Amino acid sequence: MNEGSILISYLKNIPNTLAQLGSSGWRNTAIFFSVVGIFIVLVLVIFLYLLFSGKFTLKNKKKKDEDLTDISTIDFELEGATGKAMSDLRPSGVAIINDKRIEVTSTGKMISQNAPIKVVEVKGSKVTVEEIGGMW
Numbered sequence: 433m434n435e436g437s438i439l440i441s442y443l444k445n446i447p448n449t450l451a452q453l454g455s456s457g458w459r460n461t462a463i464f465f466s467v468v469g470i471f472i473v474l475v476l477v478i479f480l481y482l483l484f485s486g487k488f489t490l491k492n493k494k495k496k497d498e499d500l501t502d503i504s505t506i507d508f509e510l511e512g513a514t515g516k517a518m519s520d521l522r523p524s525g526v527a528i529i530n531d532k533r534i535e536v537t538s539t540g541k542m543i544s545q546n547a548p549i550k551v552v553e554v555k556g557s558k559v560t561v562e563e564i565g566g567m568w
Contacts, residue, residue: 510529510534510551510554510559511551511552511553511554512550512551513529513530513550513551514529514548514549514550514551514564515527515528515529515530515534515548515549515550515551515561516528516546516547516548516549517536517543517544517545517546517547517549517561517563518533518545518546519545520542520543520544520545521536521537521538521542521543521549521561522538522542523537523538523539523540523541523542524536524537524538525543527549527561529549529551529559534559535559536549536551536559536560536561537558537559537560537561538560538561538562538563539552539560539561539562541562541563543561543562543563547563547564548563548564548565549561549562549563549564550562550563550564
């Protein structure tokens with residue numbers, strides 16, 4: 433056989449080869465999409481597990497100040513009490529009132545650290561203060 437006859441016989445068999453490729457191509461495509469589908473489902477299951485298990489959420493690494501007093505345990509009347517701002521209140525911060533560290537909020541105006549303050553309102557766990565003798 434010469435090179436020309438090999439080429440002609442090859443070209444004659446191309447339609448048969450394409451037909452065989454086409455039938456196995458569908459099978460390969462089905463396998464490919466099955467693998468991709470399984471991968472997507474697996475990733476989704478892992479994501480949902482991490483989301484609902486609490487391992488995927490952002491957590492505040494900063495520990496809460498353990499010296500702060502829970503105002504529900506205070507045995508004296510807070511409203512009208514005086515104290516001192518331990519941090520700048522812009523508008524919230526920490527103050528010392530009757531020797532207790534309490535998280536407070538100012539009436540809206542910034543209060544400097546160490547300024548004398550007075551409790552004007554207590555609603556639930558929110559303590560609102562204003563500066564004593566503050567300049568207008």
